[in-house]
Amino acid sequence: MSYEFRKKFTLAVIIIIALALCYRAVLIYQSSVGRGSELSVVQYLFFVPVWVAVVYALWPVERILRLILLTVLCFAGLAGFIAFRIDVSGDSSFVVSRLSDDDLESSSRILRNRIRELTKVYGKVGISRYYDAIVSVKEANEFFKNNPETPAVVWGSKRWINITVRGVRSLRFDEFKLAGIKGKLPFFWINTVPAVGLSFKPELGTARYLAALFAALATPIEGSSLKELALREQNLKAAASLRETWTSFEHRGYALWLLGNQYVVEAFSQNPPEISGLDCGINSYIKAGKYLRVQDNPEFYAAIKNNLAISYYLKSVLTSQKGLLKLARENFLLAARAGWVTNPYKFKFVAPQIAAGNLKKLMRIKKKKRKENLAE
Known part of the structure; x- marks a missing residue:
């Protein structure tokens, strides 16, 4: 391994570590101000300098080895993108789909994380994502056909959102x-x-309403205990009384x-x-x-x-x-x-x-x- 390669490789590793620390700092800050810890914009921007740093480090390597390593890296990136696009809604989780005018899903993720945090106040329930945008009641019903255990889905835009309940x-x-x-x-x-x-x-008020509503809907009227029904009643009253x-x-x-x-x-x-x-x-x-x-x-x-x-x-x-x-x-x-x-x-x-x-x-x-x- 030549001195030139070790020098470039060390520099690339330092750049990647520095970017990772910056990325982590941004996530911690966003979480601390209540904006959620999922930021797809940061993820996309982070990938570009990492790619450049890796290519910079691998360039002095022999052509065959360089080609193999870059091919593996390309497939890893593609697999990560596909995994990001998969419907990751939980079997019995409430789902917040990507908003129709939120291509990078940043606002959708912030809303979802706020709901997830606020449900701890009303009664913790599962909150999951759906990578695609739902734009009509018909599409919401199609979503339910493909996800038969999902109790409700939130869909819409950064102006107006809708709730469809199974x-x-x-x-x-x-x-x-x-x-x-x-x-x-x-x-x-x-x-x-x-x-x-x-x-x-207001985004925080909307998240608070959805958290209270989902906590209530997680308890069916039939078959629940008196204690569970009392909590359901309390959460519905909380949702109805919010003023924003x-x-x-x-x-x-x-x-x-x-x-x-x-x-x-x-x-x-x-x-x-x-x-x-x-x-x-x-x-x-x-x-x-x-x-x-x-x-x-x-x-x-x-x-x-x-x-x-x-x-x-x-x-x-x-x-x-x-x-x-x-x-x-x-x-x-x-x-x-x-x-x-x-x-x-x-x-x-x-x-x-x-x-x-x-x-x-x-x-x-x-x-x-x-x-x-x-x-x-």
Whole structure:
């Protein structure tokens, strides 16, 4: 090994070590200010001087050996790039996909790391990445087909992000098999909505909301202990109560809607049903509806009104209180009319159609009751 080679090789090693220390210092700084420890921009920039330093060190070597070493280095770089592009979402982790206008994934990684850190406050859950950008509800559903264990995915841009949660879109309320339900209940309950959005900025506030929401969604309503359900309720309340300079507040309504669903299901998990729990559900739905206009997210608006209408009907059955069937009818009607509004998400409406079907069933029930009253 010649003196010239040893000299260049030593210099190359010193350069690589210095770059590695600088790279590590940047990561530590970013982590300390809450911006996450994953910085793909730094990774890409770091690779260029490392490549130059290695080539500089290997150049005096014999041509054959130099060619072999450079080929190995090229394949190593290619393998690293492929590994970086692989979908690394965990089986049961919540996923933050690459934002559509974030080619180097820096903002996406910062958001993901902030969520990961903040979930420690609300209850630690898995947060994973998805290398590609999801730009529509249709693509989000395709992602779920390929990742059947993922409970929810965050997608969008550096202006607006969306949350799509896996789950059965709707089911008849009596399909919950709850102890407090006697006989058949023909109304279809909205269980999930295709998308709910919020502005990307303020970034820290958005990460805090997502952390609280994911911690709540990690606990299913059915099959969880009272302690787990209490923590779920606490996290949903935390998500709904966050105050930041967002450009819209439908996401706060989403947390309240989920909370209302939990209250109603819990109320009918007991026999006899708990009226106070049902009232809590009704109040949560009413508050949720105040956080969005129908044109903001017609599907979600219809879901709120549909479940509120069912809750009014259930209360009328339990208490025989006057005026509740009228309120149920009014809310089913509002939900059905949401289908007349232009959908900003460009997918086919489901909730308004379900509400329209529920409205017809309610009118048949009211007609039957009138006939029974006349017969008496």
